Amino acid sequence: MLTLVVLYIFPKEFPLFVLIMTVANTVEARCCFKLLYAIVVVLLLHMSSPCIGCSERERQALLALKQGLVGDDGDLLFSWGREAQNKDCCQWDGVYCNNETGHVVKLDLGGIYLRGKISPKLIHLQHLEYLDLSFNDFNGSKIPDFIGSLSNLIYLSLSEANFGGQIPNQLGNLTHLQYLDLSFNEDFDSENFFHAKNLNWLPNLSSLKHLDLTSTNLSDVVGWLEAVNMLPKLTNLILQGCNLPPPIISSVSIMNSSNSLVHVDLSLNNLNSSIFQWLSGTHTNLVYLDLSENYFRGPSIPASFGNMSSLAHLSLYYSELEGGIPNSLAKLCRLRRLELYGNSLSGQLTNFVEILSECAQNTLEYLDIRGNNLSGRIPESIGQMSKLETIDFSQNSLEGVISETHFSKLSKLSYLDLSYNSLLLNFSFDWIPPFQLQVIYLKSCKMWRSSFPKWLQTQTNYTSLDISDAGISDTVPSSFWDLPQKLEVMDISHNQMRGTIGNIRLEFVSRLNLSWNQLEGPIPSILSKVLVLDLSHNNFSGAASFLCATKDSDLSFLDLSSNHVSGELPDCWIHFKKLVVLDLSNNYLFGKIPTTMGYLFSIETLRLSNNRFVGELPSQLKNCTKLTFFDLGENNLSCSIPEWLGASLPNLAILILRGNQFYRSIPPQLCHLTSVQILDLSMNNISGTIPKCLNNLIVLAQKGNSNITIKHFYTTGPDGIIVELYDDEASLTWKGVRSKYKSTLGLVKSIDLSSNKLIGEIPSEITNLVGLVSLNLSRNQLTGQIPPRIGMLQELDSLDLSRNQINGRIPNSLSQIDRISYLDLSENDLSGKIPIGTQLQSFGPSSYGGNPLLCGLPLLRTCTEEEKGPGQTVLVNQDDKDGLISQGFYISLGLGFAVGFWGVFGTLLFNRSCRYTYFNFWTCLTDWLYVKAEIIRQRMPNTR
Numbered sequence: 001m002l003t004l005v006v007l008y009i010f011p012k013e014f015p016l017f018v019l020i021m022t023v024a025n026t027v028e029a030r031c032c033f034k035l036l037y038a039i040v041v042v043l044l045l046h047m048s049s050p051c052i053g054c055s056e057r058e059r060q061a062l063l064a065l066k067q068g069l070v071g072d073d074g075d076l077l078f079s080w081g082r083e084a085q086n087k088d089c090c091q092w093d094g095v096y097c098n099n100e101t102g103h104v105v106k107l108d109l110g111g112i113y114l115r116g117k118i119s120p121k122l123i124h125l126q127h128l129e130y131l132d133l134s135f136n137d138f139n140g141s142k143i144p145d146f147i148g149s150l151s152n153l154i155y156l157s158l159s160e161a162n163f164g165g166q167i168p169n170q171l172g173n174l175t176h177l178q179y180l181d182l183s184f185n186e187d188f189d190s191e192n193f194f195h196a197k198n199l200n201w202l203p204n205l206s207s208l209k210h211l212d213l214t215s216t217n218l219s220d221v222v223g224w225l226e227a228v229n230m231l232p233k234l235t236n237l238i239l240q241g242c243n244l245p246p247p248i249i250s251s252v253s254i255m256n257s258s259n260s261l262v263h264v265d266l267s268l269n270n271l272n273s274s275i276f277q278w279l280s281g282t283h284t285n286l287v288y289l290d291l292s293e294n295y296f297r298g299p300s301i302p303a304s305f306g307n308m309s310s311l312a313h314l315s316l317y318y319s320e321l322e323g324g325i326p327n328s329l330a331k332l333c334r335l336r337r338l339e340l341y342g343n344s345l346s347g348q349l350t351n352f353v354e355i356l357s358e359c360a361q362n363t364l365e366y367l368d369i370r371g372n373n374l375s376g377r378i379p380e381s382i383g384q385m386s387k388l389e390t391i392d393f394s395q396n397s398l399e400g401v402i403s404e405t406h407f408s409k410l411s412k413l414s415y416l417d418l419s420y421n422s423l424l425l426n427f428s429f430d431w432i433p434p435f436q437l438q439v440i441y442l443k444s445c446k447m448w449r450s451s452f453p454k455w456l457q458t459q460t461n462y463t464s465l466d467i468s469d470a471g472i473s474d475t476v477p478s479s480f481w482d483l484p485q486k487l488e489v490m491d492i493s494h495n496q497m498r499g500t501i502g503n504i505r506l507e508f509v510s511r512l513n514l515s516w517n518q519l520e521g522p523i524p525s526i527l528s529k530v531l532v533l534d535l536s537h538n539n540f541s542g543a544a545s546f547l548c549a550t551k552d553s554d555l556s557f558l559d560l561s562s563n564h565v566s567g568e569l570p571d572c573w574i575h576f577k578k579l580v581v582l583d584l585s586n587n588y589l590f591g592k593i594p595t596t597m598g599y600l601f602s603i604e605t606l607r608l609s610n611n612r613f614v615g616e617l618p619s620q621l622k623n624c625t626k627l628t629f630f631d632l633g634e635n636n637l638s639c640s641i642p643e644w645l646g647a648s649l650p651n652l653a654i655l656i657l658r659g660n661q662f663y664r665s666i667p668p669q670l671c672h673l674t675s676v677q678i679l680d681l682s683m684n685n686i687s688g689t690i691p692k693c694l695n696n697l698i699v700l701a702q703k704g705n706s707n708i709t710i711k712h713f714y715t716t717g718p719d720g721i722i723v724e725l726y727d728d729e730a731s732l733t734w735k736g737v738r739s740k741y742k743s744t745l746g747l748v749k750s751i752d753l754s755s756n757k758l759i760g761e762i763p764s765e766i767t768n769l770v771g772l773v774s775l776n777l778s779r780n781q782l783t784g785q786i787p788p789r790i791g792m793l794q795e796l797d798s799l800d801l802s803r804n805q806i807n808g809r810i811p812n813s814l815s816q817i818d819r820i821s822y823l824d825l826s827e828n829d830l831s832g833k834i835p836i837g838t839q840l841q842s843f844g845p846s847s848y849g850g851n852p853l854l855c856g857l858p859l860l861r862t863c864t865e866e867e868k869g870p871g872q873t874v875l876v877n878q879d880d881k882d883g884l885i886s887q888g889f890y891i892s893l894g895l896g897f898a899v900g901f902w903g904v905f906g907t908l909l910f911n912r913s914c915r916y917t918y919f920n921f922w923t924c925l926t927d928w929l930y931v932k933a934e935i936i937r938q939r940m941p942n943t944r
């Protein structure tokens with residue numbers, strides 16, 4: 001016992017102690033042992049007092065190091081002290097000494113968030129073998145050159161320490177180094193990015209086994225592969241996100257390439273398929289290979305990858321690969337994880353899966369090939385891969401029937417995504433799956449006989465469910481609504497599901513989409529706890545008062561449109577300060593608009609259209625200053641148009657008051673709506689004249705628009721982390737037809753004042769609104785002439801001035817609007833000759849009917865010499881003076897026409913989306929989120 005104590009306290013003096021003990025024994029002096037021992041201890045203490053534990057020189061070096069560093073929370077190195085009781089630096093936090101020599105051999109200061117500079121005295125720790133300074137903040141400074149003097153280092157980690165500048169060549173002096181991690185030193189100051197101009201120092205590190213330079217800019221290092229090839233013991237090579245250029249492959253580099261490599265991560269670089277040649281060499285020991293997110297531009301996966309017989313993890317996602325998946329890959333019998341998603345791989349999947357399921361039957365856990373062009377069936381043999389946890393086959397062209405055989409042994413499956421294929425799911429009625437899924441994505445898979453998938457009720461653990469657009473035309477069993485406790489996201493939209501929502505249970509649900517079904521009955525008040533709630537296009541009835549069940553709601557998106565919700569709107573909006581989008585349109589709501597709606601401080605889209613609201617607009621709404629889309633159309637509101645609409649809502653882009661009983665004149669304050677692009681005041685009792693200040697509507701006075709859609713971002717999750725996106729949709733009368741605009745709404749610039757009681761002339765200022773695409777002033781009592789410079793409205797696609805008392809000639813300039821495709825001037829008092837121009841004659845006579853004094857084509861009445869009037873040349877000359885007609889003008893006009901016309905109508909035909917034309921925005925969003933999450937996850941040090 002004593003021996004041990006002495007050994008522990010005085011390792012160096014231990015032999016002397018043993019000697020004394022031996023002597024003591026031989027002289028039969030055991031009785032005096034205690035006395036003798038006391039003397040020895042005092043003696044030894046005296047002898048060794050200058051050097052307890054670490055040496056003074058090392059202690060001073062550590063104290064100097066501490067002096068240069070500060071922690072966020074005061075002194076994190078508080079055990080490092082000058083005081084007598086703190087003298088032994090081997091006892092300090094993060095300092096480790098050799099138990100024989102007493103020298104400091106290990107310094108572990110990782111992850112304590114120190115800031116500052118590294119003292120040059122660090123080099124006095126000459127015996128240091130292990131140095132970890134990761135997760136600190138060295139403020140973008142260079143890695144100090146003197147680190148190269150710590151020549152005994154075996155382990156060096158400077159990861160995520162905010163170093164900048166160039167890697168010092170002196171690292172090449174660390175010839176004993178086995179582990180080097182310089183990853184994630186991303187200084188966001190782009191002038192100072194962490195980089196290396198060459199890796200000439202690397203081949204000196206001949207003992208190196210682990211090299212991680214993730215996020216170091218190596219874009220200038222042409223010979224990086226040669227340098228790596230010179231490291232005979234290297235097992236782990238991690239060069240993720242290094243801007244690596246494609247390597248120059250010589251036969252030498254292939255032959256000489258190290259076959260010691262086990263783990264290679266070259267993802268997120270600029271490599272091309274030349275890297276395949278290197279890997280096809282002798283890398284038979286590779287277990288982990290990640291080449292994802294490079295720009296391979298078209299080659300197929302080399303069949304020779306099938307020779308890497310040890311491979312357990314292969315990632316090649318988002319890499320622009322084409323061709324089929326070589327069957328040889330399916331012969332990797334140790335494969336556990338295969339990620340090939342987001343390429344353009346094509347061909348039949350059947351064969352590949354059949355071979356794979358034979359070979360990797362008892363190893364494969366993760367199979368993700370989503371977002372390719374793979375076709376064919378999914379063979380039933382996949383059901384034999386008993387280790388499978390994740391299957392993602394979504395966004396391909398797979399077809400055929402999926403039955404329970406496909407899952408017969410998949411008891412570990414927890415993630416299943418078969419969305420966006422042409423698959424038919426046919427399970428027997430009483431199938432009990434062997435798995436408990438966490439994520440179920442079966443969007444657009446069709447259910448056998450359109451029936452509700454009964455097996456879903458055996459799944460009690462899922463967090464995400466998407467069975468939207470699954471052709472389900474069935475009653476939802478009431479027990480389905482007893483949702484799993486952990487459910488977060490559910491989408492069952494775009495089916496024809498019937499039934500009521502009875503006793504629904506939900507706790508953490510953040511997104512619930514039940515839209516486009518035939519669900520009915522009252523809306524359970526518990527739904528007011530959800531953060532994103534879409535119940536639109538169903539038959540829900542009852543009152544909207546369910547909303548008031550929750551105080552201080554986190555709801556940010558609520559769509560109840562197109563249901564049978566009735567009654568007065570509850571006045572509890574004070575609790576909805578996070579609401580960004582609220583759509584209550586197309587219901588049977590009546591009464592006054594509640595004043596507490598003025599508390600919707602975050603609201604950007606507010607749609608109350610097509611209900612039976614009466615009375616005035618509460619002036620409290622002027623507090624909703626973020627409002628961009630305000631739709632009150634088709635109600636029974638009766639008041640004058642409030643002045644604050646123009647004065648207090650500077651962001652308003654779309655204002656729809658159509659189909660109410662607004663009266664009095666248009667207040668000039670409306671001209672303050674500088675962002676407005678759609679102004680629809682049609683079908684009211686508005687009187688007075690059209691304000692001349694209209695030319696202040698800046699957005700309408702500009703051509704083009706940078707955004708095709710009108711987007712809103714809102715967050716879900718109580719901590720507001722997940723950002724979602726919503727595109728506004730508006731129904732507008734266009735060319736006499738009411739249509740919906742969503743994917744192109746941002747391109748629509750329109751003023752509709754039709755069917756009111758407006759009098760006076762059309763103000764000539766309106767011709768300054770050169771961005772206008774549609775102008776409808778029909779069915780008023782307007783008099784005077786069409787402004788002669790109407791031809792300035794070169795973007796105009798639709799012009800309706802019919803049913804007024806407009807007189808005079810049709811201005812010649814009208815014939816210069818090339819893209820006009822809808823024109824109605826009928827039922828006015830226009831006279832004279834219809835100007836000649838390709839467009840104006842292409843409209844039918846009905847466009848000009850009811851103007852008895854008009855003549856010329858397309859009308860049958862020919863003009864007298866007098867009616868022909870002054871020639872067009874006069875006006876053309878005038879326009880020439882304005883510099884309107886020039887070659888450049890016509891070119892831009894042509895371009896504008898193509899962009900404008902096909903922008904509006906082309907995209908209506910081909911509904912846009914971000915990556916694959918037929919995916920709606922939810923998929924794009926989930927994809928985007930997934931990628932973000934993946935990147936963040938990969939950067940978390942503990943999962944790397």
Ligand SMILES: *[C@@H]1O[C@H](CO)[C@@H](O)[C@H](O)[C@H]1NC(C)=O
Pocket residue numbers: 099100
């Ligand atoms: C010194 O420490 C190492 C581990 O750090 C241990 O393996 C070794 O046994 C120790 N030596 C002595 C003499 O205690």
Ligand SMILES: *[C@@H]1O[C@H](CO)[C@@H](O)[C@H](O)[C@H]1NC(C)=O
Pocket residue numbers: 139140
């Ligand atoms: C960090 O570096 C910047 C210049 O790169 C300097 O302005 C700043 O003062 C430094 N901060 C600290 C705490 O040293």
Ligand SMILES: *[C@@H]1O[C@H](CO)[C@@H](O)[C@H](O)[C@H]1NC(C)=O
Pocket residue numbers: 145146147148149170173
């Ligand atoms: C590294 O070694 C070279 C000689 O190989 C020497 O000239 C240089 O001073 C050394 N650098 C450091 C920092 O020790």
Ligand SMILES: *[C@@H]1O[C@H](CO)[C@@H](O)[C@H](O)[C@H]1NC(C)=O
Pocket residue numbers: 190193195217218219220243
């Ligand atoms: C990487 O370095 C190159 C040239 O040294 C530079 O052009 C490029 O912008 C850098 N990339 C990043 C992401 O810093």
Ligand SMILES: *[C@@H]1O[C@H](CO)[C@@H](O)[C@H](O)[C@H]1NC(C)=O
Pocket residue numbers: 229230231232252256
């Ligand atoms: C081949 O690699 C060894 C180290 O493994 C190195 O010494 C040698 O120079 C390399 N040869 C060529 C031609 O690159």
